Amino acid sequence: MTTSDPSIHPQRTAAGATPPEGGPDAHEEQATAELLRQRIASQFGRSLHIRTLDTGSCAACEQEIRLLTAPHYDLHRLGFFFTPAPRHADLLMVTGPMIRAFDIAARKTYDAMPGPKIVVATGACALGGVYQPDAFVHGSVGGVLPADVWIPGCPPSPLALLHGLLVAVDRLAEKVAGLSFASDDRAGEGLQ
Amino acid sequence: MTLWFLRGLRRGVVTTRYPARPDDSAADLPTPPVFRAEDLDQALADRLVAVCPSHALRRDADALVFDVGACTACGRCQEAAPGAVTSSGEFELAATSRGHLVKRIPLRREARA
Numbered sequence: 001m002t003t004s005d006p007s008i009h010p011q012r013t014a015a016g017a018t019p020p021e022g023g024p025d026a027h028e029e030q031a032t033a034e035l036l037r038q039r040i041a042s043q044f045g046r047s048l049h050i051r052t053l054d055t056g057s058c059a060a061c062e063q064e065i066r067l068l069t070a071p072h073y074d075l076h077r078l079g080f081f082f083t084p085a086p087r088h089a090d091l092l093m094v095t096g097p098m099i100r101a102f103d104i105a106a107r108k109t110y111d112a113m114p115g116p117k118i119v120v121a122t123g124a125c126a127l128g129g130v131y132q133p134d135a136f137v138h139g140s141v142g143g144v145l146p147a148d149v150w151i152p153g154c155p156p157s158p159l160a161l162l163h164g165l166l167v168a169v170d171r172l173a174e175k176v177a178g179l180s181f182a183s184d185d186r187a188g189e190g191l192q
Numbered sequence: 193m194t195l196w197f198l199r200g201l202r203r204g205v206v207t208t209r210y211p212a213r214p215d216d217s218a219a220d221l222p223t224p225p226v227f228r229a230e231d232l233d234q235a236l237a238d239r240l241v242a243v244c245p246s247h248a249l250r251r252d253a254d255a256l257v258f259d260v261g262a263c264t265a266c267g268r269c270q271e272a273a274p275g276a277v278t279s280s281g282e283f284e285l286a287a288t289s290r291g292h293l294v295k296r297i298p299l300r301r302e303a304r305a
Contacts, residue, residue: 149288168286182228183227
């Protein structure tokens with residue numbers, strides 16, 4: 001690990017790694033950001049340690065995450081490991097609707113992780129599906145921690161989680177961007 | 193098991209990449225719905241929005257907005273409109289942008305021929 005190289009430890013902001021708009025150096029900054037993104041992806045392509053963060057989930061997501069280490073799914077063959085310490089973690093897997101009582105703990109966990117780091121929002125609650133924002137929950141991870149990858153599902157199956165983790169480290173391409181969830185083809189064949 | 197062990201000894205690699213082959217259990221997973229565009233008029237869209245318990249469906253002027261991220265694959269919309277809404281069979285839905293998960297399904301024109 002080239003830990004002495006400052007370029008692989010960018011300061012993350014809530015808005016992600018997007019460079020500021022406009023200015024004469026915008027293109028150069030974008031090129032630098034792309035280069036940085038590739039270098040970070042190559043770092044994450046190696047062994048990767050995961051810390052899970054339960055922000056008020058019903059534990060169904062945890063049940064599925066636990067199954068990842070079972071022989072059938074065997075997370076470790078892909079170089080992923082769970083760690084109890086955020087300081088050893090590269091990837092934060094956040095489940096639950098982000099209850100407000102957990103704000104400080106969530107922020108501390110995120111801050112304790114060394115950069116570069118990935119946040120994966122896991123399950124429909126974390127994505128803003130089940131709970132709407134109110135006095136007790138934020139309703140989604142997005143407003144509190146800068147999520148990089150979103151894994152839908154209630155709960156996401158271990159296969160979906162594996163796919164999500166591999167998408168997070170750029171080892172698989174995401175599929176959902178190309179899906180329309182509308183069956184137009186059959187409408188064309190219907191001859192109406 | 194024995195074959196697997198011998199193959200591992202011979203090749204020196206005992207693990208496989210993901211996905212090595214389609215998983216049998218994947219067929220039984222509850223998956224988000226697919227909407228038949230030709231059946232989807234405004235009345236049906238409103239009914240589906242009303243029946244969705246997890247705020248995954250929303251009505252726009254000329255489209256049904258389906259948030260795949262918010263969908264819990266509960267199947268209530270499929271129950272409400274068995275022909276028009278079917279299971280997609282897609283479960284590998286991880287996205288690198290939240291916007292990739294929001295789908296617009298155009299409604300059928302109101303003019304009934």
